[in-house]
Amino acid sequence: MAHSAEIDSKEAWDGGVSPFKLSYGKMFMWFFLVSDALTFGGLLISYGFIRHKYAEVWPKAENVFTHFPFIEQHVPLAYVGLMTFILIMSSVTMVLAVEAGQRMDRKGVTTWMFWTIIGGAAFVGSQAWEWYHFIVGTDHGALRNVWDAASGSYVKQVFQGANMVTNEYGVPQFANYFFFITGFHGTHVFSGVVLNFIIFLNVLKGTYQKRGHYEMVEKVGLYWHFVDLVWVFVFTFFYLL
Amino acid sequence: MSDFHDNYPQYELEALHDEAYGKKARRTLWNVFWIMLVITIFELIIGSMAPGHGWSGALWLKTLFIVLTLAKAAAIVIWFMHLGHEVKFFKYIILIPYIIFMFYTIFVILTEGTYSGTSTKATKIDPIFVEQQKALKHGHHSSGVPQTNQAEPAQNQEHH
Numbered sequence: 001m002a003h004s005a006e007i008d009s010k011e012a013w014d015g016g017v018s019p020f021k022l023s024y025g026k027m028f029m030w031f032f033l034v035s036d037a038l039t040f041g042g043l044l045i046s047y048g049f050i051r052h053k054y055a056e057v058w059p060k061a062e063n064v065f066t067h068f069p070f071i072e073q074h075v076p077l078a079y080v081g082l083m084t085f086i087l088i089m090s091s092v093t094m095v096l097a098v099e100a101g102q103r104m105d106r107k108g109v110t111t112w113m114f115w116t117i118i119g120g121a122a123f124v125g126s127q128a129w130e131w132y133h134f135i136v137g138t139d140h141g142a143l144r145n146v147w148d149a150a151s152g153s154y155v156k157q158v159f160q161g162a163n164m165v166t167n168e169y170g171v172p173q174f175a176n177y178f179f180f181i182t183g184f185h186g187t188h189v190f191s192g193v194v195l196n197f198i199i200f201l202n203v204l205k206g207t208y209q210k211r212g213h214y215e216m217v218e219k220v221g222l223y224w225h226f227v228d229l230v231w232v233f234v235f236t237f238f239y240l241l
Numbered sequence: 242m243s244d245f246h247d248n249y250p251q252y253e254l255e256a257l258h259d260e261a262y263g264k265k266a267r268r269t270l271w272n273v274f275w276i277m278l279v280i281t282i283f284e285l286i287i288g289s290m291a292p293g294h295g296w297s298g299a300l301w302l303k304t305l306f307i308v309l310t311l312a313k314a315a316a317i318v319i320w321f322m323h324l325g326h327e328v329k330f331f332k333y334i335i336l337i338p339y340i341i342f343m344f345y346t347i348f349v350i351l352t353e354g355t356y357s358g359t360s361t362k363a364t365k366i367d368p369i370f371v372e373q374q375k376a377l378k379h380g381h382h383s384s385g386v387p388q389t390n391q392a393e394p395a396q397n398q399e400h401h
Contacts, residue, residue, distance in 0.1 A: 020331040023252040027331075034339055041343050049350045057366065057374050062292060081285045088281065092274045095321045096267065102256050103263045145367050156369065171366060213253040225321045229314055236310040240288045241303055 029219045033226045036188075040230050043184065044237055047177045059170035061239045067133045080239050083126045084231065087189075090119025091228040094196075098221045101214025106203065109217060113200045116224065120193040127186045134178065137161025142168035178238065185230055192227050195220050273320045280309050 013024070020027060051058050062076035069079075093115040100108030141160035148155040159168050162175040169175070199220045208214045258266070284306060291297045319325040324332055 017250060018252055020334070021252060021255070021328050022331060026252075030331075030335055034335055037339060038342060041339075042346060045343070045346050045350055049354055053354075054366075057370065060292070060297060062289065077285055077289050081281070084281055085278070088274065088277055091317065091321055092270065095270050098323075099263055099266050099270065102258050103260060104257065142373070143369050145369055166367075170370065213251075213257065215253040215256070218256070222322055225317055228321075229317045232310055232313045232317065236284075236306050240284055240306045 023215060025219055026215065026222070029222050033222060036226065037230075040181075040184075040233070043181050044233060047181060047237065050173050050177065054171050054173060057171050059174055064134070064169045065130065065239065069129070077239060079126070079130065080235065083123060083130070084235050086119050086123050086126065087228050087231050090116050090123065091225055093119060094221045094224045098214070098218050101208070101217045104209070104214070106206070106209050109203050109208075109214060110200075113196060113203055113217070117193060117196050117200060120189055120196060120224075124186060124189050124193065127182065127189070131179075131182075134175075135161050135163070137168050144168065181234060181238070185227070185234055188227050188230065192220075192224050195223060269320060273316050277313050277316055280313055284309055 018024070018027070065080055066074035066076045067079060068075045068082075093112045097109050097112035097116060100112060137160035139160075141158045143156065144159040144166050145154040146157050146159050146166055147153075159166050161168060162178075164176055164179070165172055167175040199216055202208060202216065203214075208216060287296075287302070287305070291299075291302060296302050324335065
């Protein structure tokens with residue numbers, strides 16, 4: 001633990017001071033996030049391109065994502081609205097943990113980190129639920145030409161749900177991009193929850209109280225807000241537009 | 242050498258603040274949260290009203306959603322990620338390369354993207370699906386629910 005403090009203060013800046021009045025670790029977390037944002041930006045732009053290409057046959061999200069737990073009738077966009085609320089809420093608890101850390105309030109950091117982890121886990125679970133209903137599909141399904149390996153030809157049949165080559169909602173590209181982008185984002189959320197949990201354990205142990213600052217909470221917080229930031233865009237481009 | 246190093250600034254400690262400052266900071270953060278929540282609920286209401294009013298795919302609606310999204314993104318970056326508190330030069334280091342790269346990629350895809358042709362001619366789409374979409378366009382315009390997507394299960398049972 002003392003080792004990382006030494007890197008920060010004594011070995012990082014050959015010129016004597018940080019050119020950005022910023023610690024080494026925080027600066028490189030920002031650089032990592034820029035590179036990660038480029039990946040997500042590239043994915044979303046390519047999504048926009050494919051969607052524009054299939055504009056006439058692209059399914060409407062409000063006709064696809066209509067399920068809500070324990071409710072029988074169709075409620076378009078309600079569930080994704082709830083997911084968005086959970087993620088924004090966990091972003092707020094994270095930033096409150098950072099603020100508590102800046103006052104050296106160990107109890108506050110513990111509480112807010114705890115709620116952030118709960119929110120993150122709830123979001124990953126919601127995404128699993130959303131994927132499940134997307135893959136299983138509706139009761140009626142839709143008529144499709146489905147590849148049949150046994151006969152080696154396409155067979156006309158009712159197809160329910162979605163996989164990478166066929167889906168009942170529309171062109172296969174819709175499902176491909178849905179799986180890839182929300183899956184990539186979900187992986188980020190999951191690793192964010194794991195990182196938050198590791199830092200949470202250190203907070204409980206009192207590591208940062210001894211160190212004299214809670215900058216690790218701030219760094220992991222940057223990552224967590226980034227995950228929220230990406231979701232804001234995914235939400236708009238997949239569900240609203 | 243060690244004398245020199247003893248004077249290194251501890252940037253980690255510069256963010257520390259007292260209770261009075263914390264109270265102000267928390268009020269700002271909660272305000273940002275409420276604004277973001279209101280924007281999101283507004284987006285959801287407009288989004289679920291859109292099919293009934295025939296607004297789906299309207300240019301003004303797309304523009305509105307993108308502007309609101311960028312507003313939320315800016316709020317997250319400035320207040321939650323505290324980029325607003327960093328020195329000016331660091332803000333530029335983070336934002337300018339990213340914005341340039343995104344505009345460049347969008348520009349490339351808009352200008353070079355014409356190679357891929359149109360959806361119905363140049364690529365393979367399931368012909369059944371294309372027929373369903375045509376029927377949907379002529380039959381149930383703006384009804385919101387793609388009724389023609391529902392196949393008749395009875396006549397296709399033998400394929401299961």
